[in-house]
Amino acid sequence: MNSDPKETGEFGLIETLVKRRPPRSSLYRPCRVAAGDDAALLAWLAQPVITTDTQREGVHFRRDWQTPFEIGYKAVSVTLSDLAASFAKPVALFVNLGLPPKLPGAVAEELYDGLGAALKRYGCDLGGGNTSQSSELSLDLFAVGEGQGRMPRRSDAQPGDLLCVTGPLGLARAGLRCLETEETRFPELLKAFKEPEARFDAAEVLRKHRVRCAMDISDGLAGDAGHLARESGVSLEFHLTEEMAGGALAAWCGATGEDPLSYMASGGEEYELLFACNPDTLAAIEAELPGVMCVGRVMARSGSPLSGLPEDASSFEHR
């Protein structure tokens, strides 16, 4: 890792962030050698689960919409969501920052604060990272987790399973639309876009009930269900209803004439988990996770992989 102070401009080293990381129990210190040496040495991992994500200004976030704190916090949530979707516990996060030369120091500081707050929220160590000059602000995040038994796969949906999500759909996409239209009356929607949470709590319930097929829906329900259908070799029949729309989405659709079903089906940047399981398992899960909704069922592949979605449903696209 690069620790050349010249590379970090005026923003201080990534070590600034390392120093602020939340104290961990002395019984379990995942980072045995922290940033500063060439590499970080972690405690042994029986099931290392690794994921990576990028958040880039103008593509994934806008500084006129989101504070640096929110950008940092969300970057961690988005990255760790893939660990949650893998039923893995977060161990260490590595962050490469691309910093524009003229970025005010206060912006970098607040970004660090957001990263640090999210790491604390999820009980994840900062392993290290790297900073370099960039024409746009960017974060490349690499997360290391520890798998907890069998890793769920998107290829393991079975005909006869029900298709379910761990919480309300479409809120983040509606929140994005609120930002685009300068609509401020629906803070719950803005919050869903700006401050998503990785659903480790829900993942733990699914894992306990031996759910075999799960993923997050960062590309939106239709997009990610398409991946699931393709990988599992099944067809998915949806039965979304307007009654499934959360209160804020329903209210906003009522005020704007937008179609809630379209937002629920083609939302994006959502970090609820999509999963498939048999009806008995779903009943047991619902008792522990009241927000769970059944949105369709899994059938043997015949004809189209997806049916029952609004015609305009499409995967979320970043610019």
Add this chain to the structure above:
Amino acid sequence: MNSDPKETGEFGLIETLVKRRPPRSSLYRPCRVAAGDDAALLAWLAQPVITTDTQREGVHFRRDWQTPFEIGYKAVSVTLSDLAASFAKPVALFVNLGLPPKLPGAVAEELYDGLGAALKRYGCDLGGGNTSQSSELSLDLFAVGEGQGRMPRRSDAQPGDLLCVTGPLGLARAGLRCLETEETRFPELLKAFKEPEARFDAAEVLRKHRVRCAMDISDGLAGDAGHLARESGVSLEFHLTEEMAGGALAAWCGATGEDPLSYMASGGEEYELLFACNPDTLAAIEAELPGVMCVGRVMARSGSPLSGLPEDASSFEHR
């Protein structure tokens, strides 16, 4: 990880690269679940060693100087060098690509080829990655390795140790200068800049001889020795001589009037290993690694941390 094909523009998914990765022995498959699912699951790691690096156009490379193949190959070498410096074996590499919208598909293809060739060279799996739009071409690389016993640290140099490097110094910096001055007569210097190799071979010898203090010199000898001196709480006395300059560096300095000592001391982007050990150990190492050079000695801290370097020696700076 993001597998939305819309994110990848015309360049195909990172899976293009995954599909091309070198076949591994069926006895040992570090990536048990490859890219495509939300995360990659690796085989268990007793000593997970993690490092990350960034290569960004205009800062770390220039496309008018380096082919896409060279850029991809070097990005892998540079990142894995930190594993070599940690005496760790490469296990899996994750690559986030930032791709400008108008980048020709052939450039991305050739970049992939360079990444793939280097992965094959080092026996490293591709674990997965992520692509997103960016205003400049960039690679963020994240490497997972398996430590091999005690990890060397830059803080473990002892007074009485000799300070050594595993090979010639200053070539890459001279190669960079050749590119800047359009000097084409010294291909060895250009190669040192464009195609550095991570010194896993040398690391294995150092590890076998229980060297406790080692690091790569990506910031140049003076810069990285400064880190070592500070972390170890010692002073370092150098005795560089013009006779230590490699043939190509000496020839180029002869032709241009440049000072070889200055390039040896303040070179950058070098991936030789800097290490400290006692004289008996050095003798044993030299028998197995003929390129090793003793460049100074470690003393108890007194006065300046570094002495005996040319006055202009400074750490290599990227723009």
